Amino acid sequence: MSNNLLKLLLLLVTAISISAQKKNNFDQACERTSSITAYKDLPKAIKTADSLYRVAHQPLEKVKSLMLSSELYHHGGDLKKAICYSENAHSLIEQAHDKEWMARVCKLLARQYRQVGLYERAKKYIIKGLGASREISNFQNSNEVEGLLNQEMAFYEMEVGNYVNAIQYIEFSLKNFGKIDSQNEDRTEAASYQLLGDVYFKLNDYAVSENYYRKAEDLLKAGSCTLGLVYNGLGGIRVKQKNWKDAELYLKKAENIADTSRSLKLKKAVYSNINDYYEGIGDNFKASLYAVKYVRAYDSIEVRNQGFSGKSKEVAKINKGNGQMNVAKNAAIIILFVSLVGLIIFFRRRQKDSLQS
Template identity: 65%
Template sequence: MSRSLLKLLFLFITAVPILAQKKYGFDQICERTSLQVVQKDIPEALKTADSLYMSAKKPLDKVKSLLLSAELYHCAGEFKKSICYGENAHSLLSQINDAEWLSRVHEFLSKEYRLVGLHERSRKYTLEGIEYAKGINNSQRKREVLGLLNQEMAYYEMEQGNYPEAVKYIEFSLNSFGNDHIKDNERVIAASYQILGDVYFKLKNYAVSENYYLKAESLLKNKCCVLGLVYNGIGGIRLKQKNWKDAEIYLKKAENIADSSKSLKLKKAVYSNINDYYEGIGDNFKASLYAVKYVRAYDSLTARSREFTVKSGPETLVQPNKKSAQISIVKNAAIILLLLCLIGIVVFFKVKQRKQRSKFRNIIRTQLQMISSRSESMPLKTENADFSNISVEEVDDRAKGADKRRNDSLMTSETESKLLELLEEFEKGDLYNNKNMSLSFLAAELNTNTKYLSYVINQHKSADVKTYVNRLRINYIVDKLINDEKYRQYKISILADECGFSSHSKFASVFKAVTDFSPSAYIKYLDAENQSDKNVHFRENN
């Protein structure tokens, strides 16, 4: 990065009140930094932001430099660090009296927590930010900040399934931005239209949904996550219309953006629709490939959310440059730890190669334990299970968030308990192998509605309905393979049909995702284990 560019960046920071006329100041700084610096040299840009923090004398200047670092880490896709720097900026807010920057820090944190799945914490920062924004003197900046914060509230209501409320907040957002400033806010206004498209898609009003998607598309000139969601939304409408040709066109555009994007939510949404497209045209092989991609995106999103559910405090936040000696020690310790881990991994895999059969025996025993305690609805694998999930809420907020959602849906605790009992009975049978199994099908069988059932499965079974059913199916067929030798003689397609999968390939991909073995390899190891130990006794399912 050239010296002249560093000087320019420094001037942007120190002259924020003068430069921030078109957009609120920090956004303008981040945009220029992103265009001129980030794509070429993120580490150098971060050093610059760090040096600005060191030279800052006033608390407000420190807040600005910390938020700049947070935005840079956001651009790099490092959400954990971006939140750490954002929280550091938040810790200094008690020392400043600037409504604009108070609301801006809250708006940034509400966005980041939404992106990592902590929706209740995101809502908390959004509501606080709206209150601070009301005190901004500059009317244009006030409208822009309120526009972004109302957009965050719409995201939250969407997540809760409160679609009328989401529409209301998006209307507030669009009114705040105003028609006179569309050129200055094209991307965020396009995001509002894209959210409206999603809302009306959920409400099955596809004509209105497509109209909003097209409005969003008309405002976006370059590839971005919002444009990917727009293409995916239109592709989803074409799938509902069974217009396979147009669906393929839009979904290819969406995939092109998703593959190069850091957004796991975009990848998950796009791969799910493409899987449905290939299922619709009968190409089961390609459908299975995208089913695996969907599972990987789902698991990555879950893993990222898990990082933020642990309790955090000020001591865990990054303190830039104030304790450089401690940071250096930590870095050196981390390097040593990494080397030790690498050595350990090498040793582990060498031992693993020599003891493959012993490992497989342990896998079988672990799976039997999982099967015998199916009522806990845990996946087969004990670590890094492909179909596992956790609450995306913070540990401290989890209970009250669940109570709120139950109250919103008017479901009593007695109803929730009864549904859990019915699910326990469902798991003990084999109805989940029915090829017509779906959320609506299961809700009808349990004499309840889909909203209640989806809530209970997500809250108590740690999965969405599709993952929950697939988990039960794989548990079922593994139990049969272990306890009934005749099943090992069946063709894979017969096993797939036995547990309700629509194709050989889809069954094989999901089976491998759960067990780390293909069905044929799994059967081979079972046969080998049976020959080497005739006295092994496998318990039947409960």
């Protein structure tokens, strides 16, 4: 081999190594900001994510930083900005033609739209994400993302009351997770079992429901939000069975996790079941206390969603009438999309300015 060719190969290897290191550093910065900084100082984490977007050179890096910003705003309860960042990530990934990250962005958007009650728009992104996930060349990543999207479709089916369809999609997700070997496999599989427990609880099949909750419990680490939902489900079964001693045991475990969690969904579910428990044993004073806690969690979710949709308090009061409710809902959706379009135009102009500078 000639000296010139050897030098060329060394330069190529060095360049690839540096490029890989830069990518690793960028991904590590995103992960560090998401998992550590956000819990210590959310405003600082948001600024860091914005800085990552500005220094990103590749479209995929910009997509990752936008998704990070979206998750951080979601974490802080600002769903309007969260969805705006996700929509911009979706716009960019369409230009990059990356199937894996297209599927991941669609998964994020589907979850966010579902949580604000725009179920059909959520379903649109699930279907698009599932299509992209099946075109991912990496077998592990394809099944992981498809499994998560099948989980999301199960959530959608539960929200609209199609429990049989929900079971089918959860089973699809478990087949996906059964084909892969990853660090997140236990956690994602446990979420599917917990969801099956919820579905069968809704169907009043408590024996099957408990069986799936137990499968989830075996896979989960102490303190996780999903484990809180599992204990809450087990406590709910005991309340239905009027087994007050065991109900108290499981609901206390669920409450310990809920009280240290930021999940309003978990708090709302747990406080509802504890209220039912105290109503069942005739302790009206404690039942009232947890009714207040439940209402606070419920109101926090409503305030967050109203902030997203642009509803005013006056509109919320008018919504009591069925005919007026439809008008208000349509108006809220119009306001929502006008706001989103404005924010999306702003960010796209900012992207162009960044590329030109």
